[in-house]
Amino acid sequence: ASNEGGAAPSESASTLSGNLVGAGASSQDAAQQSWIAGFQTANPDVTVDYDPSGSGAGRETFLEGASNFAGSDRAFKDEELAAGGFKKCAADSTIVELPLYISPIAVIFNVEGVDSLDLDAATVAGIFAGTITNWNDPAIAATNPDATLPDLAITPVHRSDDSGTTENFTEYLGAAAADVWTWEADGVWPLEGGEAAQGTSGLVDAVSNGNGTIGYADASRAGDLGTVSIKVGDEFVPYSPEAAAAIVDHSPFAEGRAEGDLAIDIDRTSEEAGVYPIVLVSYLIACGQYEDPANVDLVKGYLSYIASPEGQDTAAADAGSAPISDSLREKITAAIDSIK
Amino acid sequence: MTSAPAPIKAKLRIGDLVFSRSAVFAGSMILVTLAAVAVFLIVQSIPAVVATTEDASILKTNFWDYVGPLVFGTVWAAALALLVALPISIGIALFISHYAPRRLASVLGYVVDLLAAVPSVVFGLWGIGVFAPALVDAYAWLNEYLGWIPLFSGTPSATGRTILTAALVLAVMVLPIMTAICREVFLQTPVLHEEAALALGATRWEMIRTAVLPFGRSGIISASVLGLGRALGETMAVAMVLSASPVITFQLLTSVNPNTIAANIALSFPEAYGLNVNVLIATGLILFVVTFAVNAFARWIVSRRKEFSGAN
């Protein structure tokens, strides 16, 4: 293929070469592809492969030592960390978990003549729990006095597959509308019944092909569909990369983690101005210390590229993610540097 | 009588030996492979079968409650698909073998084979983007006028992505393979037998009924088994098209549909970890067993009237 082969007389002084393998979250796939492209262009002798096989599969693969790094929509749980057994890592090594992919989750809908709605958490939860069933429901009308809401049944669409998006969305509903949403956060949609669709694409297709449908998806995929501004404090915040990055900055890191393990507990109920609470934080996971030092430079190089402003910006352009803030970047860079 | 008296006593024929041995070997390979797959499945499944919701987060209660609706959905979708596909594929095969003008027939056969060239992902894409939306109105109509039939009751789906749609997509997917086998078998009907029927004053249909269909019976069953196998195991298309929930329901037109085992594995596997992986593989074992049962049944039907089989 004409674009293959590193023999391009590039001016890059890169000394990196070799093969780097990662696997995990498909949410990151588009971003990973653009990171890989950028990194490979800068280092023509490197090939990075990323399997978008899913977070669970990615974590399992990493555990088995079959990949150098993993992408995951959630950090490892405490008990999983305690069990250990990361085959690629040195015996007593901890792991590094970096929140490098932040993406707002948009609540999208398809109702003729309505482009955007202002809703509070309870209403969103009511819609998805099936207690609010018509678009002209007073609960919706209350916050949207200007919208012309049709007399049309609401068809909420959820993901049929196990997904980080669902987990983050249900976590938000459970935290912000605890009275209405009584289910635990879970990657599998906790209610029985309802319209379900596979993957972000399937869900977006189902919402756009239906009438009166509503769903939740990675914001970059909202397209022409109507989107919901979420009530935070007293104002309604539309999704935006900045607002998504902001909530991450306003959230604490998980406690009791090793140094370099930057798992974040997102504060879904934050009343801070300008934050958008429904976000998906996807991690890149690597060893704190590799058993085989051969890969260390490659991993560090690749992760540093991702964390760099350039890397975050290409992902923002290609995948619609939210670039991390400089303060977060500092912590991440420190963590990357600690990899041995 | 000058030639050697006993050339009849022979060496073992190398060709025969090699050939029959390799045939046996190939047959045994299948045994071995399948045994390996079975062992793999069983070993992986054992921890899952006894697991509870504490061990595997994917389980609500225990394994059997988890797999029940899936088995139902799998069999239900495949049965619906076969119900649609079998008569149609026999019809198409007959059309090509006995109705269409001869010149046209092979071209038409090729055209139907083309359907086999469509990868399941594309069926999925087409199912979501074209087919399901096209069915929304029809489903609404069915529900309105035939809603008193339990199958058509409930609230019709607003997106058309129901079990009926999935079954229809499956039917389209299994059509080419079933049609192709039926067609080849029908074409092989001995002309002598067709003539025998025609000479008795049979119409074309009666000729088909007396000579072609009985002759092709085992072929039709083979075709069904292959089609059913495909329908039972199809993964991507169903995963993409079906709006699935862990329920058991016979309603065909609503958003709430049972999932199939294969599709469920595809949906849950990417995020599965730990024992959840075993649970999913165990559902695969169950699918295996279901297929086993279905095939045993089909074989039994074929063997019942073996001596009347046309060929030998």
Place this chain on the structure above:
Amino acid sequence: MSKRIEVRDLNVYYSKFLAVEGVNLAIEPRSVTAFIGPSGCGKSTFLRTLNRMHEVIPGARVEGEVLIDGNNLYDPDVDPVLVRRQVGMVFQRPNPFPTMSIKENVLAGVKLNNKRISKSDAEELVEKSLRGANLWNEVKDRLDRPGSGLSGGQQQRLCIARAIAVSPEVILMDEPCSALDPISTLAIEDLIEDLKQQYTIVIVTHNMQQASRVSDKTAFFNIAGTGKPGNLIEYDDTTTIFSNPSVQATEDYVSGRFG
């Protein structure tokens, strides 16, 4: 119940190959007509045109007219199914339905016309037809066994039984006895004698003795050479053909007879 058959200027083609050319012939009702001639001269081909069975062979087609009781078989709106129901056929190679039992084979044609034949009627008909074909004694104990398990001769007699079970008005027989032993052959010949009281019968045979024994009239077909079409050389009373034919070729052929 029997029919008169008149053939006018009949040509039969296999695609472009002219297999039989310019046949003119009239077959009287309630008579037995024998077709004789060397192998490949088109006897079977011609016989099949009498009930439009040639249409089953891809590419086979006909020019000319075949009138049965004055009705042209090849009129555009004639239904070949109706034709074949009135003009039955027994083939050169026995062809019982392998998926059916002996009994079902005999009833195959009847069941088409009359689905709800009573059980006793059916059994009566099976026995009558099998007796007629001289097969009853051999198979009466295994009527429910597959028809394909019989010997060649038994199979052929089964096919004859099947054909007469539908009581057609004309029966075409293409070398029906070629696979039969003398006893069965005799039985079939007796049967032909019987059937002749009611039906019109046309039989193709290679057996001169058979032709002279059973037929009232004989048609001699010949072929000039390979790739040439077959022709009807002479058609006359059987006695005339065998004793005093008017064409030399006929004389040559029938006098080459043996046994």
Place this chain on the structure above:
Amino acid sequence: MSKRIEVRDLNVYYSKFLAVEGVNLAIEPRSVTAFIGPSGCGKSTFLRTLNRMHEVIPGARVEGEVLIDGNNLYDPDVDPVLVRRQVGMVFQRPNPFPTMSIKENVLAGVKLNNKRISKSDAEELVEKSLRGANLWNEVKDRLDRPGSGLSGGQQQRLCIARAIAVSPEVILMDEPCSALDPISTLAIEDLIEDLKQQYTIVIVTHNMQQASRVSDKTAFFNIAGTGKPGNLIEYDDTTTIFSNPSVQATEDYVSGRFG
């Protein structure tokens, strides 16, 4: 080149059904032996045991011995393939290979055994065999056409040509002429007469005249009733069988002859 065949206490079974019972018989080399008997009495079945062709039928098996030049055919280490190469066979129903042209059909015995044969030798062999089967003139212009496009009789002669092309030492013929016209039949009979100079020939026929014309010895088989096994009733010189048989059943059968 020819072989003596001796059969001792042969029983043939189809699974549990005893089809032929207790046959004892010796066939001399360079002779023609005819098997006659009513349909279903086991002539074909018995014939097939002479080159182990019955083994092809599932469930068919044999008890007893068949000695060819003193070698028992049924010895455990005998190769049936070699037996069949020495004992050729022509079947009751013509069975040319549909995938092959006429020429390839004739050469099948050579080609299928992966033997190399020069082009000119092949052509010579094809012509010789087809002439021997009296088919050459009819097909010489279409040797490359499929064998299945021939008439029934032509197909049978093609099969005979195919069988003699491999020059076996014994030729078994199961009603080879039942589909042939008198001229071809005569030609085959002449051919048998020729072949007899070198080969041992066994022929099953329903045609008494044929049996008496071509054979040196005749074996009469009969069957006591349905479901009973067939037996060899009498085996003697053909003239004796037809003029002065020692068993009443034989006399009944051959005297029922006609023509």
Place this chain on the structure above:
Amino acid sequence: MTIQTTQAPETGVAIANSLTAGRLPKSAPWTILVAAIAVSAAVFAVVSFGSGSGYNWGGALFVGALLYIPAIWLFSTLVEGRRRAMDRLVTALVTGAFLLAMIPLVSLGITVVTLGAARFDADFFSMSMRNVTGEGGGIVHAIVGTLLMTGAAAVISIPIGLMTSIYLVEYGRGRLARGVTFLVDVMTGIPSIVAGLFAYSLFAIFLGPGTRTGIAGAVALSLLMIPVVVRSSEEMLRLVPNELREAAFALGVPKWLTIVKVVLPTSIAGITTGVMLSIARVIGETAPLLIAAGFTASVNYNLFDGRMQSLPVFVYTQYANQGNPPQAYLDRAWAAALTLILIVMALNLIARLVARFFAPKFGR
């Protein structure tokens, strides 16, 4: 001569030609079809007028065609009698079945061609996705992977499958044969994703955990392919008349040569069809390849080392993980789907030509 009524009730009607008795004229089916469509069109017109929605041509044609089936049966029963009517009904149904199957085919065809045409350009067939984001890029890597993996799967499956079917038809008796037959049936039921898992685990044993290679993908595909090959070839081999085997045996041809030179050539057309179907069956598989062969954006020619991309996985991931601009990803997905279909078509065509070359030389 008196025309007597025979037991067939339809024949006795006194019409000029008794053989035409009670037949619908030749043009009748077409007349009825046109009438049925006209009626349906009128009904649809009324409905569309009443509800104010657009006129549904497709629906009108479909319902019209549907209406034709009972109509022709009714007319034929009245005029021609039960048997003729049945024949006409079946003719209509059988033709209808064919036309019905054409609907998804045509719809799919139109969808794939119109959506796939957008990226059917030179770049698409000369580039891989290496270092490509957003627009542009190509599928060389996926084509290479698909051909290599499917080819390897075919090389594994066709001999095994064919030999197994030969074993079953020509040699197999008794328990082993029955066991194999049954297991082949069971094999048809291996879900594709399980095949992928199995191949992945198998190679993990030999090549170390987590290795994803083309050959693992090929093994997964063979698992799915073998039963289709066996089942279809078995069916075709059984159709070869025993007479032909006997003819060859009687010429002293050993069994294996009889099979190779008589049985296989006679059934070659059917076997080829079966093999093509099996290839078509697996060439479009996504799930097992995603697991066993992994995912890469670069070309890989080595089946035994490194991940391999394939067309269906490419289609799936382009669709499922769309980046910016989404349309570029969708265009690539559809164009790759179109390419895949064209590849299968081409293979099919080649196979048919091969089959025709060897096929029995008789009519039909």
